[in-house]
Amino acid sequence: xxMQLQGRxxxxxxxxxxxxxxxxxxxxxxxxxxxxxxxxxxxxxxxQRGGQSRPRPASSANxxxxxxxxxxxxxxxxxxxxxQVAAELLRPAAADADxxxxxxxxxxxxxxxxxxxxxxxxxxxxxxxxxAACVTGALLTETLAHGDVSLALxxxxxxxxxxxxxxxxxxxxxxxxxxxxxxxxxxxxxLALAEQQVLADPHRLRCRAERxxxxxxxxxxxxxxxxGAEASHxxxxxxxxxxxxxxxxxxxxxxxxxxxxxxMGLKGAALAQVQLTKVRVPQAARLTDQHFAYxxxxxxxxxxxxxxxxxxxxxxxxxxIPYVNDRHAFGEPISHRQGVAFPVANMAIELEGVRLLLWRxxxxxxxxxxxxxxxxxxxxxxxxxxxRIASDAVQLLGGHGFTQEHPVERWYRDVRGFAVxxxxxxx
Amino acid sequence: MINLETPRKFRGLIAQARQVAxxxxxxxxxxxxxxxxxxxxxxxxxAALLDGMNAGSPESAGARTSKRQSSExxxxxxxxxxxxxxxxxxxxxxxxxxxxxxxxxQGLGNAAIAAVANDEQLKRFDGxxxxxxxxxxxxxxxxxxxxxxxxxxxxxxVLNGEKIFVTSGARAxxxxxxxxxxxxxxxxxxxxxxxxxxxxxxxxxxxxxxxxIKASDTAAIRFSDCRVPAENxxxxxxxxxxxxxxxxxxxxxxxxxxxxxxxxxxxKASLDRARELLQDHCALDYRKPLLSVSHAxxxxxxxxxxxxxxxxxxxxxxxxADNRLPNSKEASMAKAKAGRMATDVALKCVELCGLxxxxxxxxxxxxxxxxxxxxxxxxxxxxxxxxxARRLLGKSxxxxx
Ligand SMILES: Cc1cc2nc3c(=O)[nH]c(=O)nc-3n(C[C@H](O)[C@H](O)[C@H](O)COP(=O)(O)OP(=O)(O)OC[C@H]3O[C@@H](n4cnc5c(N)ncnc54)[C@H](O)[C@@H]3O)c2cc1C
Numbered sequence: 001x002x003m004q005l006q007g008r009x010x011x012x013x014x015x016x017x018x019x020x021x022x023x024x025x026x027x028x029x030x031x032x033x034x035x036x037x038x039x040x041x042x043x044x045x046x047x048q049r050g051g052q053s054r055p056r057p058a059s060s061a062n063x064x065x066x067x068x069x070x071x072x073x074x075x076x077x078x079x080x081x082x083x084q085v086a087a088e089l090l091r092p093a094a095a096d097a098d099x100x101x102x103x104x105x106x107x108x109x110x111x112x113x114x115x116x117x118x119x120x121x122x123x124x125x126x127x128x129x130x131x132a133a134c135v136t137g138a139l140l141t142e143t144l145a146h147g148d149v150s151l152a153l154x155x156x157x158x159x160x161x162x163x164x165x166x167x168x169x170x171x172x173x174x175x176x177x178x179x180x181x182x183x184x185x186x187x188x189x190x191l192a193l194a195e196q197q198v199l200a201d202p203h204r205l206r207c208r209a210e211r212x213x214x215x216x217x218x219x220x221x222x223x224x225x226x227x228g229a230e231a232s233h234x235x236x237x238x239x240x241x242x243x244x245x246x247x248x249x250x251x252x253x254x255x256x257x258x259x260x261x262x263x264m265g266l267k268g269a270a271l272a273q274v275q276l277t278k279v280r281v282p283q284a285a286r287l288t289d290q291h292f293a294y295x296x297x298x299x300x301x302x303x304x305x306x307x308x309x310x311x312x313x314x315x316x317x318x319x320x321i322p323y324v325n326d327r328h329a330f331g332e333p334i335s336h337r338q339g340v341a342f343p344v345a346n347m348a349i350e351l352e353g354v355r356l357l358l359w360r361x362x363x364x365x366x367x368x369x370x371x372x373x374x375x376x377x378x379x380x381x382x383x384x385x386x387x388r389i390a391s392d393a394v395q396l397l398g399g400h401g402f403t404q405e406h407p408v409e410r411w412y413r414d415v416r417g418f419a420v421x422x423x424x425x426x427x
Numbered sequence: 428m429i430n431l432e433t434p435r436k437f438r439g440l441i442a443q444a445r446q447v448a449x450x451x452x453x454x455x456x457x458x459x460x461x462x463x464x465x466x467x468x469x470x471x472x473x474a475a476l477l478d479g480m481n482a483g484s485p486e487s488a489g490a491r492t493s494k495r496q497s498s499e500x501x502x503x504x505x506x507x508x509x510x511x512x513x514x515x516x517x518x519x520x521x522x523x524x525x526x527x528x529x530x531x532x533q534g535l536g537n538a539a540i541a542a543v544a545n546d547e548q549l550k551r552f553d554g555x556x557x558x559x560x561x562x563x564x565x566x567x568x569x570x571x572x573x574x575x576x577x578x579x580x581x582x583x584x585v586l587n588g589e590k591i592f593v594t595s596g597a598r599a600x601x602x603x604x605x606x607x608x609x610x611x612x613x614x615x616x617x618x619x620x621x622x623x624x625x626x627x628x629x630x631x632x633x634x635x636x637x638x639x640i641k642a643s644d645t646a647a648i649r650f651s652d653c654r655v656p657a658e659n660x661x662x663x664x665x666x667x668x669x670x671x672x673x674x675x676x677x678x679x680x681x682x683x684x685x686x687x688x689x690x691x692x693x694x695k696a697s698l699d700r701a702r703e704l705l706q707d708h709c710a711l712d713y714r715k716p717l718l719s720v721s722h723a724x725x726x727x728x729x730x731x732x733x734x735x736x737x738x739x740x741x742x743x744x745x746x747x748a749d750n751r752l753p754n755s756k757e758a759s760m761a762k763a764k765a766g767r768m769a770t771d772v773a774l775k776c777v778e779l780c781g782l783x784x785x786x787x788x789x790x791x792x793x794x795x796x797x798x799x800x801x802x803x804x805x806x807x808x809x810x811x812x813x814x815x816a817r818r819l820l821g822k823s824x825x826x827x828x
Contacts, residue, residue, distance in 0.1 A: 064434075065430070065432065065434050065435040065436070066430065066434050066504055066505075066506045067430060067431060067432070067433070067434050067506050067510060067742060067746055068428055068429060068430045068504045068746075069429060069431075069743060069746060070428070070429075070504060071429065072428060132428070132429070135429045199716075199718050199719055200716070201715070201716055201719055202716070203714070203715075295714060321819060321820060324820070325820055325821070332826075333826075335816075335820045335822065335827070336822070336826050336827055336828075338809075338812075338813070338816075338827075341812075341813070341816035341817075341820060341822075341827055342809075342812045342816060344816055344819055344820065345763070345812040345813075345815035345816040345819065346812070348760065348815060348819055349740070349760045349763055349764050349815065350736075350764075352740060352743075352757075352760060353736030353737070353739065353740055353764060354736065356431060356736065356739035356740060356743060357732070357735060357736055357739060359429050359431060360431035360432075360739060362429075363429045363430050363431055363432070364432070367430070367432075369432075372713050372714065373713045374735075375713075376713035376714075376728070377713075377728075377731060377732040377735050377736075378732075380717060380728055380729055380732040381732045381733070381735075381736050384729075
């Protein structure tokens with residue numbers, strides 16, 4: 001086991017060591033530091049547990065129970081590294097991705113080399129997920145979304161699927177799919193969960209799976225999924241035997257049709273609609289059993305949306321501050337006026353409030369406590385406050401904010417897609 | 428290790444404070460709302476009890492026990508008196524903000540003394556009940572513009588000027604007064620003095636009638652050639668133009684999270700009661716999408732989300748103080764958000780409960796009146812936003828006025 005884990009880290013290191021882009025972007029040093037730390041920690045974790053890979057009980061995750069907002073050494077390094085990835089890899093590619101409505105293949109490959117999927121795969125299956133996985137996931141999601149939310153979504157699909165399988169799939173489904181996610185030619189799995197109906201209620205899915213022989217027949221339609229066009233597989237939510245269930249479906253199965261579904265924003269994520277017409281799948285395609293905690297899936301999806309939108313809102317705040325200091329009107333920087341300065345203050349206040357709600361919910365997940373209430377409240381504040389932040393960002397740039405010379409108009413369009421964000425990423 | 432749960436070691440304190448709030452404050456809440464300026468004598472016994480508990484345990488439910496950080500270093504993360512004080516206040520203000528403000532020996536002046544007094548002064552003023560007098564008729568938000576003067580005369584300072592809106596100004600044993608040694612030197616010359624009641628030349632001239640927190644007295648005090656012993660000047664008597672205002676302003680970094688905590692406690696009282704009154708109509712299970720619930724349910728959810736965000740911002744600011752991280756910005760962020768949240772929540776709860784919310788049979792209308800002060804004292808909403816904006820934008824108070 002120990003050997004295997006080290007082997008994993010080495011393989012990951014090797015892959016990045018061979019890649020060109022870290023040098024081009026002066027990212028090699030931070031990435032090396034991060035990998036070193038990552039393998040060191042998981043190594044010491046393993047020795048502590050004498051090679052056992054069972055997660056530590058909740059109590060030991062925070063033995064003192066103290067209120068604490070300090071990131072672990074691991075988390076800080078990961079954040080440092082991904083901040084640079086976001087700034088040097090994602091942000092420069094964001095405008096084109098928005099314009100062309102896709103993430104360039106080369107960028108996709110570079111992002112895959114980061115190996116973020118490891119953070120969602122349990123150590124037993126060769127990954128690095130630990131008992132702070134959800135908080136870590138929220139952090140890295142926010143950090144990447146600061147570069148660009150669409151590209152972050154694309155880069156985090158593997159992690160998201162790993163998280164979904166780890167948290168909700170049956171042991172056999174995990175064994176079948178999780179190790180595969182870490183391989184060179186990992187399946188490209190897209191989440192197909194949201195349905196397009198007004199006043200959509202995820203507890204009233206329209207998509208159905210009827211038992212037939214030894215398998216199921218799936219029918220229904222799913223909207224605004226990320227990476228649908230490029231996917232090899234889809235994970236579809238549907239009612240089966242009267243309860244919600246998840247199925248994995250090959251994208252080119254008979255009866256699956258997919259079309260681009262462009263929207264107001266999130267264009268770089270190449271949103272797609274999928275139609276399932278009497279799609280036959282085997283019994284093994286059902287990833288969940290009767291113990292499936294569907295509500296919890298909805299909750300972690302909402303938190304994924306929060307983390308993504310927090311990243312965008314932070315980007316907006318960081319963009320606005322130097323702008324309003326440099327921009328002059330009426331003989332002084334516009335930031336000298338309260339009509340400008342106060343919205344900036346409020347952006348920071350509300351953003352921090354949402355981030356703390358998000359962290360609380362995620363930390364509760366890591367501690368194996370209930371989190372439905374916390375996720376719900378985080379979502380409410382996120383949807384309301386973060387949209388306001390993106391809107392104020394455009395406002396504070398005036399007419400310039402309305403043009404595509406600045407990214408704020410894109411962030412305005414992206415954050416309005418909260419309903420998509422909250423169906424696209426499992427933390 | 429990120430954790431935003433209430434630390435286990437404070438659970439006892441919180442339960443204790445909740446008992447006080449529910450069993451002691453609530454039953455007399457309306458009585459002293461109606462009898463403005465009557466002294467809530469029930470508090471004496473409670474204060475004695477709290478003093479005892481404070482003496483018995485370092486982290487008990489006192490409202491204003493925020494002590495100066497001890498200089499000894501401890502390993503790792505700290506959950507100390509700032510956090511425990513805020514948690515205690517939240518519970519007590521679930522009971523009654525006005526009564527908490529009226530608590531003997533828990534005055535804002537006590538917080539100032541705890542924050543800036545030297546060891547000798549700490550000892551000498553131990554057990555005193557001190558109010559805080561900064562505001563003057565012509566200066567509130569702009570506290571650097573105060574006009575009360577202090578002139579050195581032998582072993583004394585001679586104070587002249589008028590202070591208003593002094594919480595517990597008539598009841599406390601002493602008042603911490605801000606006065607300037609030299610109007611020409613601006614902020615740096617402002618010092619604080621402990622002036623004990625009974626000092627000749629100090630006179631309470633009036634008590635305000637107010638919108639809310641009527642259990643707490645709000646006094647105007649005149650100082651006419653009031654001679655105060657020189658050793659009652661808190662902190663450094665030198666005028667250090669470089670360090671300037673920092674000394675006296677530091678207190679706010681600790682007291683603003685406390686006022687935010689008051690707002691959190693009060694809002695929780697309103698929310699809890701509104702939910703009780705609406706329980707047959709609103710089933711809150713945090714599962715249905717907001718778009719599909721009734722309007723009243725949606726409102727309750729939204730208010731709770733605002734409340735929870737404010738609560739976490741407050742705990743963060745207090746946690747930073749406990750861990751000696753500079754927290755001026757975060758203290759003001761918490762105060763800004765919690766201050767406006769409390770008013771919004773309390774007013775909305777009155778609205779949600781209709782005529783029941785408005786009538787004096789319930790305390791909802793009282794809480795909606797009490798709430799407003801929390802967005803005004805210890806720096807108004809706008810003043811907090813100024814502080815936050817200046818920090819974010821790197822602006823001085825001259826540039827961003
Ligand atoms: C019940 C009560 C108890 C109090 N207790 C105490 C106490 O114990 N000790 C004490 O010293 N004081 C106390 N105060 C005073 C309180 O702190 C002040 O009232 C408060 O700081 C505001 O000052 P002000 O009333 O002079 O308002 P002003 O300063 O006149 O402000 C009026 C309005 O203008 C806004 N404003 C002012 N300046 C700016 C600016 N630069 N930019 C934007 N807006 C601005 C303010 O936000 C406010 O909305 C108390 C007040 C009350 C009502």
